[in-house]
Amino acid sequence: MLSRHIPNVTQVSTTISKRTFIISTLATLTNSQYFKNIQLADEIEDIHNKLPFPQMDEFIQQAREPLHEDRKFPDGRIKLNSLEQSSIFLISGISALLNPANGTHINNFGEVSSFEFVLKNLRDQMLQTSTGRSILRERPLMNNETLDPEWLKTLPENSLGFQYLKFTEDGDSRAPVKLIQDEELAYVFLRYRQTHDIVHILTKSKIDLAGELPVKAFEFGNTGLPMTGLACFAWFKLSDKRKARINMFDSFLNGLQSKPFIGVKWEDFMEWDVEDVRKELGVIPQN
Amino acid sequence: MSLIFKRALATAKSVVPPVKTVDVLIIGGGPAGLTLGASLKNSSITKDLKIELVEGFNLDPVKKFYDETPEHFTNRVVSLTPQTINFLEKTGSWKFIKQDRIQPYDSIVVTEGLSDAKIEFDHHSMATMVENVNIQSSLYQRIKELEQESELKSEDFGLNLRDNTRVEQITKDETNQWPVVHLSTGEQIKTRLLVGADGFNSPVRKFSGIESRGWFYNRFGVVATLKLEFPVFKYAGWQRFLPTGPIALLPLPDDNATLVWSQTVENSEMLTKIDSEIFINLINAAFVLEDVDMQFYYKQLNKGETEGLIEDIQWRINHATQKYSDEQLEENFPLKVVSIEENSRARFPLKLSHADSYVSERIALVGDAAHTTHPLAGQGLNMGQMDVQSLVGAIEKGMQRGLDIGNPLVLEPYWADRYPENHLLLGVVDKLHKLYSIRSEPIVALRSFGLKAVNSMSLLKDFMIGKVSGK
Ligand SMILES: Cc1cc2nc3c(=O)[nH]c(=O)nc-3n(C[C@H](O)[C@H](O)[C@H](O)COP(=O)(O)OP(=O)(O)OC[C@H]3O[C@@H](n4cnc5c(N)ncnc54)[C@H](O)[C@@H]3O)c2cc1C
Numbered sequence: 048m049l050s051r052h053i054p055n056v057t058q059v060s061t062t063i064s065k066r067t068f069i070i071s072t073l074a075t076l077t078n079s080q081y082f083k084n085i086q087l088a089d090e091i092e093d094i095h096n097k098l099p100f101p102q103m104d105e106f107i108q109q110a111r112e113p114l115h116e117d118r119k120f121p122d123g124r125i126k127l128n129s130l131e132q133s134s135i136f137l138i139s140g141i142s143a144l145l146n147p148a149n150g151t152h153i154n155n156f157g158e159v160s161s162f163e164f165v166l167k168n169l170r171d172q173m174l175q176t177s178t179g180r181s182i183l184r185e186r187p188l189m190n191n192e193t194l195d196p197e198w199l200k201t202l203p204e205n206s207l208g209f210q211y212l213k214f215t216e217d218g219d220s221r222a223p224v225k226l227i228q229d230e231e232l233a234y235v236f237l238r239y240r241q242t243h244d245i246v247h248i249l250t251k252s253k254i255d256l257a258g259e260l261p262v263k264a265f266e267f268g269n270t271g272l273p274m275t276g277l278a279c280f281a282w283f284k285l286s287d288k289r290k291a292r293i294n295m296f297d298s299f300l301n302g303l304q305s306k307p308f309i310g311v312k313w314e315d316f317m318e319w320d321v322e323d324v325r326k327e328l329g330v331i332p333q334n
Numbered sequence: 335m336s337l338i339f340k341r342a343l344a345t346a347k348s349v350v351p352p353v354k355t356v357d358v359l360i361i362g363g364g365p366a367g368l369t370l371g372a373s374l375k376n377s378s379i380t381k382d383l384k385i386e387l388v389e390g391f392n393l394d395p396v397k398k399f400y401d402e403t404p405e406h407f408t409n410r411v412v413s414l415t416p417q418t419i420n421f422l423e424k425t426g427s428w429k430f431i432k433q434d435r436i437q438p439y440d441s442i443v444v445t446e447g448l449s450d451a452k453i454e455f456d457h458h459s460m461a462t463m464v465e466n467v468n469i470q471s472s473l474y475q476r477i478k479e480l481e482q483e484s485e486l487k488s489e490d491f492g493l494n495l496r497d498n499t500r501v502e503q504i505t506k507d508e509t510n511q512w513p514v515v516h517l518s519t520g521e522q523i524k525t526r527l528l529v530g531a532d533g534f535n536s537p538v539r540k541f542s543g544i545e546s547r548g549w550f551y552n553r554f555g556v557v558a559t560l561k562l563e564f565p566v567f568k569y570a571g572w573q574r575f576l577p578t579g580p581i582a583l584l585p586l587p588d589d590n591a592t593l594v595w596s597q598t599v600e601n602s603e604m605l606t607k608i609d610s611e612i613f614i615n616l617i618n619a620a621f622v623l624e625d626v627d628m629q630f631y632y633k634q635l636n637k638g639e640t641e642g643l644i645e646d647i648q649w650r651i652n653h654a655t656q657k658y659s660d661e662q663l664e665e666n667f668p669l670k671v672v673s674i675e676e677n678s679r680a681r682f683p684l685k686l687s688h689a690d691s692y693v694s695e696r697i698a699l700v701g702d703a704a705h706t707t708h709p710l711a712g713q714g715l716n717m718g719q720m721d722v723q724s725l726v727g728a729i730e731k732g733m734q735r736g737l738d739i740g741n742p743l744v745l746e747p748y749w750a751d752r753y754p755e756n757h758l759l760l761g762v763v764d765k766l767h768k769l770y771s772i773r774s775e776p777i778v779a780l781r782s783f784g785l786k787a788v789n790s791m792s793l794l795k796d797f798m799i800g801k802v803s804g805k
């Protein structure tokens with residue numbers, strides 16, 4: 048895993064000149080080839096081949112070793128110092144830009160760009176209602192075990208549960224949170240991640256780029272997470288024809304004026320008609 | 335005066351009773367009024383003055399306190415500065431304080447609800463917690479002692495204390511313009527000097543026409559007597575500035591503590607009514623949790639929704655404190671409150687007021703009659719004690735010069751001495767209250783920075799302790 052090796056990046060960056068390291072990294076980043084291969088050690092090795100530093104051998108060796116247990120929280124999250132966080136922010140941010148199709152970079156960048164004050168703000172939204180508080184307290188997960196597909200299958204076609212099942216059938220389970228340091232905020236982020244599919248359903252957006260963009264704009268309005276806002280810039284890459292079809296600003300406003308999704312107990316809405324859920328939360332379906 | 339005589343007076347109001355004449359008439363048997371009476375009788379210069387003290391309420395609890403001390407702590411407790419105690423020692427009343435009911439403390443830990451800023455003031459015996467009634471009782475005992483020592487008959491001692499008697503009206507004598515006070519018993523007392531120690535609504539101040547300026551804070555102080563989970567090891571005061579107002583938990587002996595919690599009108603009313611178990615949990619929460627949690631609890635409680643609230647509070651407290659070691663917990667938070675003295679909850683409106691002057695022809699104001707302040711710095715009663723000390727000094731000087739003690743020339747030095755100091759303190763406390771009512775993030779950041787900076791400057795801190803403890 049990329050993230051597993053990240054801490055060691057700084058270990059080496061303290062032994063070699065930090066500046067040279069960053070410059071060399073950036074130089075190689077332009078070749079998006081590296082990011083097809085998400086093993087950071089491989090990436091570094093490539094850098095090494097081009098710009099040899101004697102200290103690198105040792106580092107690559109280290110980076111390939113499994114992560115030391117005391118660098119992990121009991122729940123598997125990775126302990127990072129602020130320098131490590133900034134390195135990941137930089138590397139995963141650039142990688143994600145260069146190669147938006149690669150989920151790992153996007154996931155990592157999403158986590159490290161969710162600064163504490165942003166997540167606290169989301170958490171505070173949860174703390175303002177009884178439901179939000181109960182979610183934070185019980186920390187329910189949305190997956191095949193908690194939302195039994197056999198049960199969802201029996202629900203009417205226009206129910207949220209059935210639609211949810213259709214969306215997640217291909218086993219698109221949401222990645223665990225690895226890089227957020229505070230355990231409660233890590234859960235808040237996980238909850239946001241697990242809500243993503245529901246946003247698709249409620250805004251009637253597909254999972255292609257044309258569907259993903261308005262979802263990101265909606266999420267930015269609803270959560271304020273920086274990564275969702277940055278992702279919106281991908282709109283500029285679209286052809287004029289597609290640009291005209293996707294109204295990002297409307298989606299953003301839609302997210303802004305809907306109830307905060309982070310505090311919604313989706314588990315309790317599974318049997319509801321999707322249309323009623325939209326009304327309850329003030330969502331206007333796009334398209 | 336016998337009861338029968340009083341009744342006879344009451345029924346025979348139409349018969350104009352004889353007007354008694356005294357040198358000093360003190361209205362108010364609160365801490366300020368009793369201290370003034372005792373100090374005037376304690377001074378070799380003023381001890382022969384003929385003094386009358388009138389109190390509207392029943393002083394029985396004060397009179398009985400010394401011999402029939404109640405088991406439980408009362409809910410009106412104040413923090414006395416070393417300066418006040420020093421003055422009470424000189425007056426000779428401090429020895430009558432029930433020492434097992436007071437609690438000196440050596441530090442106060444001040445934190446705030448919107449950031450992790452913290453400031454700690456350390457000073458050996460920086461202040462002492464004493465029940466109001468204990469102070470009043472000690473003064474009453476001292477007055478009794480002085481009377482015995484004088485070996486005069488009680489009518490001749492020259493300090494007559496009457497309670498259950500209200501001032502109904504104040505007029506001026508037609509011939510010499512002395513104040514004449516009309517009492518609820520129908521009696522009238524004419525006086526050379528009228529002292530208003532009659533609290534915030536001071537009838538004496540109103541009569542004198544002295545303007546008082548100020549405002550209500552739109553906050554109430556909720557008080558209660560509490561028990562902590564263990565007897566305290568290191569006696570400290572705890573104060574946390576929440577956006578709704580500061581909460582303070584101050585030590586009493588052993589595992590007892592007293593609460594002063596400034597709150598919005600709505601919350602204060604709710605706090606005096608809610609189930610005591612929830613109340614206790616809320617106090618513990620207020621020292622640990624964030625504003626968002628507290629706001630949620632207030633909202634629920636004001637709606638009357640209490641289901642699952644205690645579990646919720648305990649979950650949040652555990653969550654917020656789990657990252658601390660026992661040692662850190664002890665350093666950062668007060669001991670847990672585990673129970674509350676029954677019927678000890680009460681609330682008082684908080685206000686700022688300051689009279690334009692403390693004196694005029696034959697009139698002087700002391701204590702809350704002259705000024706009231708937010709209790710966040712615990713200074714109200716202490717200021718009144720210093721007033722009394724200064725006024726007694728002024729009267730002594732006047733008498734030594736052979737002047738009429740009702741003469742403004744005698745009284746004005748008192749005002750000149752006390753007004754600037756009180757004004758400064760009122761202003762600082764007022765600004766503090768306002769500064770900490772602000773939620774705006776840049777201001778929170780600035781004031782936290784300020785607090786942390788001050789915390790690291792021991793010289794400045796010592797200066798501040800010196801200012802508030804009068805050292
Ligand atoms: C919640 C709270 C906490 C506080 N904490 C502290 C603290 O920690 N430290 C501190 O120094 N101060 C504190 N104070 C302030 C302190 O309690 C007052 O400053 C102090 O009690 C004032 O004393 P006083 O004698 O001037 O007035 P009062 O105590 O108000 O006495 C006035 C007396 O005059 C009598 N009276 C009034 N009108 C009449 C009338 N018409 N006829 C006859 N009698 C009349 C009243 O019955 C009363 O007994 C606190 C106040 C509050 C509300």
